[in-house]
Amino acid sequence: MHSLFLFNKNILRIMPKVFVYLMIILAFVAVSCKSGGQGKDAGLEIPDSVLNAGVEISEEVMQDIVQNISSPVEMAAMIKDLGVPYSNKYISTTDRVGNLTTSFQQALNLGFYAADLGYLNMYNKTSAVVDYLTAIKTLSDAIKVGQFFDFTTLKRLATNSKNLDSLMYISVHSFNQMDKYLHSNNRTNLSALMVTGVWIEGLYLGTQVYKATPNKDLADRIGEQKLTLEQLMLILEKYRQDKQYIKLLDELQLLKELFKSVEIFVEKGEPQMIEVDGMLSIVQGDKSIIKISPEVLNNIINTTEQVRNRLISF
């Protein structure tokens, strides 16, 4: 009893000091981080760390699976390399942002807009870029990763077409930083949604372009998304305890069923290393061959469109 009394007395004596130090640290961190706290807090929100509590897979394994599962620019880069002209029909509109109130919707749509931004940047459509930057800024602030999105610099770069490389680099790097931050803060559920959004929008872009201008390379690229979808669903399965994730998984399952008919073979070969003018190049020996029938491809195109449009209005 006596020792308890002394303990309490000591605590009371040091409490003001501890409080002062704590406040200084918090103030400093808050100022330095420029944390995006402008998002809507719609009622009682379950912290992401609590949502993640039921996850059986370790964060290390998650990190192992997730890296580069879908890039916000890779599909767009391929489409541009194919010489396909730009069309604004393939991207989602930004007028929905105000209606996205849950962190689930915000993270998923952040992925959609990141992929759209990649497509716009790729075709140097800087006049439209600002709307997408604003949408991404709003959503990233809402899920508290806005500190990684340098909106002011990006907006400045977007107004000058000469800065395309910097615009592209900062856009993709910001997306990667957000993803890394969510991982390191035990919010992999939101990271998984962002990646899903990027992937769906990329697949939608690829399938819509194929519909307009069929191309063997693009058909292969669509077919091989079977592998990406498998990885993605593996990650999302971990959050099945949440109703919204179940709905999302049900949508992706529709695509998975169709992708079952896509066959992927591998021809074995030895890699070759070539050095030309001091530059090292490696040509892979193994080669994958994708077999996808026109019927299956057509079904994938149609289902992707339906799934993507439903997810947008989730």
Added chain:
Amino acid sequence: MKKFIIIFAILTFVASVFTQAQDVSQLTAQCAANAGDVMYLKDFVVKLDQGTPGGAPPTARFALLLSKSVVYRFSICSAPNSDGEAVLQLFDMNTLLGSTFISATGKDFPFFDFKCQKTGVYHVFISFKEGKAGEGVGIMSYVKKL
């Protein structure tokens, strides 16, 4: 006075954390720029301790999904204050596909291009020569469609 020292120590610590983050960011941007006229896709930031004598060098591992018919560029940069020199290796399962350091010739390359012919999961390994401690960043970029 004691209070002042504690506050100063806390502020110094917090400031050093942010300076470090800024350094990493600068190194990443510099390394991406050094990769040439390519499009940045991903970075792999590593900070490794010195290895034990006779043991395998500490290595950071990253799994990636690469797509068929794309040429990727893998670049590596060591931080200026790094003891060791960073090496990036690309693996497909247990097969070494490429490295920024060719041990047979002792030659270093700031990057290498990988002509991917098979969509799938690959692994990037980053370590420091002779198992030294170091900080560095690896960059993966999109070069072109094959």
